[in-house]
Amino acid sequence: MERKKVLITGGAGFIGGNFVHYMVNKYANYDIYNLDLLTYAGDLTKHRDIEAKENYHFIREDIANHKAIFSLFDKEKFDYVIHFAAESHVDRSITDPGVFVRTNVLGTQVLLDAARKVGVTKFVHVSTDEVYGELDFDPTSFFTEETPLQPNSPYSASKASSDLLVRAYHETYDLPVNITRCSNNYGPYHFPEKLIPLTISRVLNDQKVPVYGNGKNIRDWLHVIDHCAAIDLVMHKGAMGEVYNVGGHNEKTNLEVVKSIINALDKSEGLIEFVSDRLGHDKRYAIDPTKLEQLGWNPTYTFETGIAQTIQWYLDNKEWWEQIISGEYQHYFEKQYSF
Structure with a gap:
C-alpha cells in the first residue's frame, strides 16, 4: 500500500495532539509529521507512548517562519496538511491580540503558500464555531455552514480571517481545501486552563472554581475523539472547497458543566x-452538523x-496534569530531543 505523508500542525496541543494519536495508531501506512512551536500550551509528554513508532515524526518550528516552512515542504512533499496550529485562548487574545494575528492569520x-507550491492532495483547516459570533437563547436556532461570520473576540476574528484566506486560496488558486468548524471540545490531554480540566483539577484540590458572570452562557460540547473521527472523514471524503460544522448536540450552560463535575x-x-x-462573552454557541x-x-x-x-481520565492521569500545572512539562523537549 502506498505510503502517504500527513503534516499535522499544532500536534502538541489538545485537539491536534489527540488527532496525532488517532492517526498514528489508525494508519500504519501514513507517515505522521507533528509540527509544533511548543509555546506555553504545547506539550509533548502526551506523545510518550507513540514517539518510538516508525510512522511518527516531530518537528519543532513556527508556522509563520516562511523560509523554514517552505524548506520543510520542499523536502517532504506532504500529501495532506491538517492545520490545527493556532493561539486559541480567548482571554489571552483579549490581553494580546497581536500574537493571535501573527500565528492564526x-x-x-x-502554510497555504507552501501547500500550493508542492501541490498537496488536501489542506484541511480546523476552525471554530466562534467565527459565527453568538446565538440567542432560542433552543431552535443553530449555526449552519451558511451562517455569516461575525466574530466577537480577537481570537475568533483571527480564526475567521484565516478561514477566509483558506477559502480564497481555493477560489483563486484551486487549492484543494476543506474547513471544519467545531464546537467546544473536551477529553484527555485538555490544557488545564480551560473550563473542564480547570474545574476537575481545582475540585480535586478543594479549591474555588471561578465561573464567569452568572454561568448561564451556553456551549455545545464535543468529545475530542468524535472530533478526530470527523476530521479523518473530511480529510478523505470531504467535497473540495466545502465547509463542515462539527457539533456534539450537547448544549450545557457553563454552570451546568461545573456542577456536573x-x-x-x-x-x-x-x-x-x-x-x-x-x-x-458570547451568550450561546450551537451547531447544526447535518451536512x-x-x-x-x-x-x-x-x-x-x-x-x-474525561473525569476518570484525569483521575487516572494526575501525573500528566500536575506536571502541566507545575510547568515541568516545558522541559520535556530539551530532555527528550537534545542531541
Missing part, C-alpha cells in the same frame, strides 16, 4: 465562585458518557 497564509467527584457546590464576566452527518459522521459520545470518561 500570517501562519495560515505561509463537582457532583461526580462528590464535592460541595460551595466551591463555585462567580467572578466578573469576560469581555465580549457532516450526511457525509457519514455521527458523534459516539453523549455529554454524560463523555464527561464521566
